[in-house]
Amino acid sequence: MQKAGDPISSCQRVLADGAKRRIQKSCVLPLDARPSSGGASRLKTDQRPPSALHIDTPSPPMTNLKFGNKKLPNAIIVGVKKGGTRAVLEFIRIHPDVRAAGTETHFFDRNYDRGLEWYRGLMPRTLESQITMEKTPSYFVTKETPHRISAMSRDTKLIVVVRDPVTRAISDYTQTLTKTPDLPSFQDLAFRNQSLGIVDTSWNAIRIGLYALHLENWLRYFPLAQIHFVSGEPYHRPGRGVGSDARLPWVKAHCHRQTLLFQPHQGLPLP
Numbered sequence: 150m151q152k153a154g155d156p157i158s159s160c161q162r163v164l165a166d167g168a169k170r171r172i173q174k175s176c177v178l179p180l181d182a183r184p185s186s187g188g189a190s191r192l193k194t195d196q197r198p199p200s201a202l203h204i205d206t207p208s209p210p211m212t213n214l215k216f217g218n219k220k221l222p223n224a225i226i227v228g229v230k231k232g233g234t235r236a237v238l239e240f241i242r243i244h245p246d247v248r249a250a251g252t253e254t255h256f257f258d259r260n261y262d263r264g265l266e267w268y269r270g271l272m273p274r275t276l277e278s279q280i281t282m283e284k285t286p287s288y289f290v291t292k293e294t295p296h297r298i299s300a301m302s303r304d305t306k307l308i309v310v311v312r313d314p315v316t317r318a319i320s321d322y323t324q325t326l327t328k329t330p331d332l333p334s335f336q337d338l339a340f341r342n343q344s345l346g347i348v349d350t351s352w353n354a355i356r357i358g359l360y361a362l363h364l365e366n367w368l369r370y371f372p373l374a375q376i377h378f379v380s381g382e383p384y385h386r387p388g389r390g391v392g393s394d395a396r397l398p399w400v401k402a403h404c405h406r407q408t409l410l411f412q413p414h415q416g417l418p419l420p
């Protein structure tokens with residue numbers, strides 16, 4: 150693995166050229182893990198001098214190669230919805246030893262009946278040394294999920310991205326509002342009695358933010374040490390959360406600040 154002080158690597162140059170992350174990650178593949186190329190059809194491998202094996206054989210485009218196997222995730226971002234989970238996953242997966250499912254699988258809450266092989270099929274191919282991840286924020290508040298994940302593997306690392314529950318609720322409400330424009334106001338939904346200030350904790354946008362309540366369910370199946378909590382707050386400031394985040398030192402190690410491009414208004418690294 151590259152050290153923080155190393156000069157710019159070929160991987161970083163690829164990133165600087167604007168190539169896709171998939172190519173960037175291929176930079177770190179050990180030579181002995183690369184499959185032999187299609188040049189063998191012209192000359193049998195055992196007829197060739199050993200020195201020529203890697204020199205005069207044209208390589209197929211890297212994007213056409215399939216490395217490794219699909220594995221069940223070692224780590225899952227289980228929540229919380231609107232906590233900044235996408236940003237955290239995108240920053241973590243900059244690390245060349247991490248590969249993640251592109252979309253939310255919802256396996257443990259909506260698709261459990263499809264079985265583990267279906268779930269495995271959604272995962273990216275990884276080498277032995279690489280970590281497989283996925284994120285589905287609704288897992289955190291789904292009663293069955295902790296038990297189901299522990300049945301898959303009790304060693305699964307869990308990541309929970311938390312955010313101020315009030316701003317989280319507003320973010321959640323705003324998203325719903327875009328799909329349902331005639332939704333009652335936030336205040337109408339948030340309070341059971343506005344004049345007495347009694348909050349309606351049964352409203353989903355509020356209920357999701359009762360982190361301690363949901364956590365109790367997880368602690369029945371996983372020790373606290375296996376659950377990693379991340380504050381999503383730094384990720385909510387455009388342009389922050391990467392170079393300045395001491396918890397993600399590998400981001401600095403693998404990417405020069407200048408090569409990390411940001412989506413305007415959001416701050417996610419470009420795919």
Ligand SMILES: Nc1ncnc2c1ncn2[C@@H]1O[C@H](COP(=O)(O)OS(=O)(=O)O)[C@@H](OP(=O)(O)O)[C@H]1O
Pocket residue numbers: 229230231232233234235236286320321323381383384385386390415416417
């Ligand atoms: N760096 C960065 N890039 C992009 N978006 C960021 C980032 N940091 C935080 N956010 C804010 O996180 C909110 C979305 O959270 P999630 O990714 O967990 O949403 S979801 O549950 O997957 O729908 C959503 O919050 P709101 O804007 O308040 O709705 C995003 O703006």
